[in-house]
Amino acid sequence: MNREQVSRVLQQHGASMVLGLLVIVGSLAFDSFATPGNAASVVVSSSFLAIIAIGMTFVIISGGIDLSVGSLFVLGGVLAAYGSQYGLLVALLLPLAVCGVVGLLQGLVIARTGMAPFIVTLAGLLGVRGLMLAISDEGAVTYLVKDRAFATLGQGEILGLSYPVYITVALALVAMVLLQRTGFGQNVYAIGGNEQAAALMGVPVTRTKVYVYVMSGLLAGLAGALNAARLSSGVTILGIGLELDAIAAVVIGGTLLTGGAGGITGSVAGVLLLGVIQSLINQVGSLTSAFQQVVSGVFLALVVVAQRLLSKAQRLT
Amino acid sequence: MRRTDLEPVLEAREVSKRFPGVLALDDVSLALQPGEVHALVGENGAGKSTLIKVFTGVYQPDGGELRYQGVPAAFGTPMEAQRAGISTIYQEVNLVPMMSVARNLLLGREPRGRFGVIDATAMYTEAERVLAGYGVATDVRRPLRTLGVGAQQMVALARAVSVDARVVIMDEPTSSLEPREVETLFGVIRRLRDSGIAVLYVSHRLDELYRVCDRVTVLRDGRLAHTGPLAELERLRLISLMLGRDLNVVRSDGMTSFARDRRPATASPGEERGNGHVPAVEARGLTRRHVLDGVDVSVKPGEVVGLGGLLGAGRTETAKAIVGALPLDGGQVLVAGLPLRQGSTAAAIRAGVSLLPEDRKAEGIIPTLSVRENIALAALPSLGRAGVVSEAKIDRVVGIFMRRLRIKAASPNQLVSELSGGNQQKVLLARWLAVRPKVLLLDEPTRGIDVGAKAEVQALIDELAEEGLGVLLISSDLEELVEGADRILVLREGTVVGELSGDEVTEERIMATIAEQADG
């Protein structure tokens, strides 16, 4: 391996390496950090954000951004809990259908009118939360999950890890194949790298963009539904600021916000990194809430700086 | 011989296209026969690229009719045109820089393995095989952006030609190619013609046209000026058609605009002023891993130094290193004997060393700003007081250079991105002249510029050198290099492999220097 390849690996797996480092430091510093219970709680709670981050990765690679995922996450949860009174199928399909349609609409507006994704999905963030409040009597109604099978989807465990973890892993694998090994994936990279060129090379730009936002919407809805299954209820106060967590995770994972480069593994590592940082803060156990925030902010800054320096080492500025 | 017996495969009938402020095409007709190579020529901004984009569905015509294979056609998107069999290489390299070479080459038709999933190994093998046919040997897994512009252009070419096409359109494909690659390209074009494919070929390099083209269409200011067989058309006549000027005027002005007999460097005004031995700029041992290896360059006041070499020899990097736009592992740059701060383009510009970059779109123009703002950009600090700009001063400077370089724009306030490629290049030249540099590094200054403008630029280089400006000239056009430069440094793989001066400055000697080193 020559130097160029080394640094390329460094950049692609920078997040994973920082993650590994933090885990080692955490295990040495705190006895209760590397316990199975704590690890499981980090992994399980990260899985929902990871599902959203997978969709976000596609969106960001395509050169866009999706701020509506936090709202879609909570809407998905409320719809799933509401739908669960009609059985497992409705509980899953209702949120997927609605969130998919929202993604479709956003994708169509972005692709057809050329409006900035940031602003379209910002409107989505507001509108979807409004919709969620409307169907839950301004947030006052919490639907409870009635269907046992659906609840199991969120709570059942294999080897101490609940089903959503396995679902996330499966989705990540599918997403990796989709991104690296299909024409669709190539199109996503191409329009993110140079949209005009992609269009001239015959890439169906509009269609690809629409698919990407539909995917993001579907995944956010699915994450919301699984979370509702886990919590056994459609909690209405979730998801505020979740879009920023997802974006942070994706960017920490080495995906460029300008589009055209990045990958799923990095994003998943980014999500875990955020989870581990939180867990380390909890391990200290005596920081005031304000200090916790300072520490998270500093951590986040350090991680992105480290990420950045690793990619600079590649000297392909 | 004209092949009027054949039905045109692609035809435009009285097509018009209007942009805000410009009528880019005005009742233009053009018929492309199968098995012919059809030249499309005209000055910068004549409408060549626009006509091509109308053919391929990038733009919809405002009037007139398109016919493909004898029936009226309207392509909504480039993809439709491509599917129908019209394959295009656009003027600006239009690939995706961050994707790998192989993925760029095969985007949309990657080899599939099991489950319809892309077979990466097969893809890389296939890409290597295809590119080898075009003389490009590179790691196809590398991101495209790590390749030089020329190699990128070859990838675009390979991509366009390797699909099953009935029509291949090339908008200035040779503007960033080396002579050797141009030969490869011509081979490809002849093969295409022989297999009955129609080729529409745009270029400002007239000799090339005479070598490969059968017929020619001349556009001027968005209108059809001439169409007919090329061989029958005298070269000077062609030029006068493009320029819309009298044949005799063109004849008397000659072909290149460099003065016939260059002053020897020793007679430069700088020497007369007594500092002839102090170069205006001197670079010593410029080194950067994999790219440059101890390059020494010096330019005296009033001297034009040419940089020759094949694609990827490191000429662009040398120029960038001098102005501090490329981080170096070693080396030093001296301006008028004083060391320049490393890595600061601003310091270089203040010291009087400026670079006209090779990649106009990525490193040159600011697309969101007007022609006026683009010209004034680098000179801004001197065009105002205490950080407040003086509109009057800007207007004056902009006015001077728009006239001097004959920049064709609806008004100084038109967005620069709406200008044709050649006019954008002139805007950039104006930007650099406005800062009154002592040394100007010109990386492919006449790439994509029409004959008229090219002559103006060449004359300008002469004129500037006469006034005592030092010029480092990088050009893939050997004729230009030979006629323009007093002295030529030949680069290969990031090192200087030869220096030619005086009588040695000939095309043959440059080729020989490159070849001899390459073989040895």
Next chain:
Amino acid sequence: MAELTSRQGGRGGRMTVLKPQVFAWVQDYGVYAAVLALLLFNVLFTPHFLDASNFRTQLVQVTPIVIISLGMALVIGTQGIDLSVGSVMALAAALTVLYLGYGWLPALIVAVIGGAVAGAAGGALVAYVGVQPIVATLALLVGVRGLANVLVPQLVEFRNPGLIALGSSSVAGLPVIVLIAAALTVIVLFVVRRTTFGRQVVAIGGNRSASELSGLPVKRVLLTVYVISGLLAALAGVLATARLQASDPTSLGQFIELSAITAVVVGGTPLTGGRIRVLSTVMGALLMQLLAATLIKHNLPQSWTQMVQAVIILAAVYATRKRETR
């Protein structure tokens, strides 16, 4: 023989200016039209809308967003974004009350310096380290709010007459803070239109590598832009604090970054950088303020408010978007 035409036409003779007037007008002034439309609606359907006190209320409430969006417009002009403004407001609120003992002016100065330092931190990450603006300022969004809360863990009321007067007094019938916002607008307008710095900001946003090769002090300009944004956010924080007559680092300025970005974009400044529209940004802020006021005055539930806002944002940006020439 094959000669078809060779019409003589002067260079540039056909370059007649043919502007599609209406589209261009809507694109440039759509936000003004939207504000007018909303005003008209309110005059017709909202009781007591034409009272002078109402306009006063709207102007006073929109002031912090206007001030912040001025800085945001500069940042967006460089193709960046600043998510930290709300937290910087909180930091300013905290610093103000901490240093109020020395008098309101010194406190204000300390707060503004604090904002500038926070902005410089973001700017340095963006300009010198090369971190993407959205993440760099996201880290600040989290960290600076925390810092503000560390400094002042809970809302603190104050009775400093100078600061209270800053927030509530008027000159010639206009609230002081509104006058400050107007003055800042004029200054930023001047900076953008008439100074070298302003030109450099848009050039960097339009094409960073071209600007570097043109010798612009790219990093310094970027840093300065974020410093200005931090400074303005801090000033907005002090004014909001003065108006509230209490320093509330916990909730002051939460989500204001989204409002500011919306104001800028609704005003027609593209998020892709390279262009800054100052007055339209102020109009964008006014539009969002009037909209919120209208919805509150008509007592719509939160769900409706959010959905209507979403639609209006989309409509406004749709109208002002850059049309493709096709």
Next chain:
Amino acid sequence: EEPQSAPAATSTAGQQVVQTPSGTAGPTCTLEQFGGTKFDLKTATVGFSQSEKEANPFRIAETKSIKDEAAKLGITNLKVTNAQSQFSKQITDVQQLIAQGVRLLVIAPLNSDGWEPVLQQAAAKKIPIITVDRKINAKACSDYLTFIGSDFYEQGKRAADRMIDALSGKGKVAILLGAPGNNVTTERTNGFKDRVKEKAPGITISFEQTGEFAREKGQQVTEQLIQSNPDINGIYAENDEMALGAVTALKGAGKEAGNIKIVSVDGTRSAVQGIADGWLHAVIESNPRFGPLAFETAQKFLDGEAIPDKVIISDRDYDTTNAKDSLGEAY
């Protein structure tokens, strides 16, 4: 409910008083029923999960009370987490506390629903959970041990009584709602509305907008409100912060103290001061000092005593008659 004799700022000032004395009514729970084992509180690891930042008086007093009491009792291993108002984070926080081996959990839940995963884990390990200030919708004594806190619906009703009183049963009232989707908002709203409907049909609620429990938002909404509805007679603010924001707005609009009757809930010092100054009409207390009661309950439970399924504390009222004297006890 009477103010204590010594209002000086001692540590016992404003101590919570249990409304339903333990062991009298409702189902109860013993260690045996719960199925846990006895342990020593002092040496055990105890977890406290706070829901919101310690940034408003209520949360500050709440966390402080827990920490102080733990210190007083000699509990050395108290782990405190803060969910920063993110519900998902609170779930994770508690799970991580469990993973750290806590034996007792005190939780101030951000939301009443959605605790399934935590309850399962805690039940499996037989960790008793005491929820404070907000309820968890689950089964006492099996899913969790007990709830200690106020009755928010009741607080809304009592606020309504005060408002009806102030307006003599008729007039126009505006509500400054809390954050949407929050149980507290919902219950304080319902209690207020139900009571008004039941007792004072002459009062119309003509305006309800969220002030998100924040002072600035309360100020802004009130500014819009009094501008477009100048005839409003009363404002019910669902927490003190919004009420104080409303006061600033009224002052700015040139209103006199007492022009518009303001009733709010919480009992922070500033609000009680506001009563003394005449700007607020009445404040219904919601006492955050859960520490002593929580640990007392835990100790009793460990000692084998029967614990009621909910311990409702009796909140007091502040009005002009007692505001000045009670300032020292407000938090």
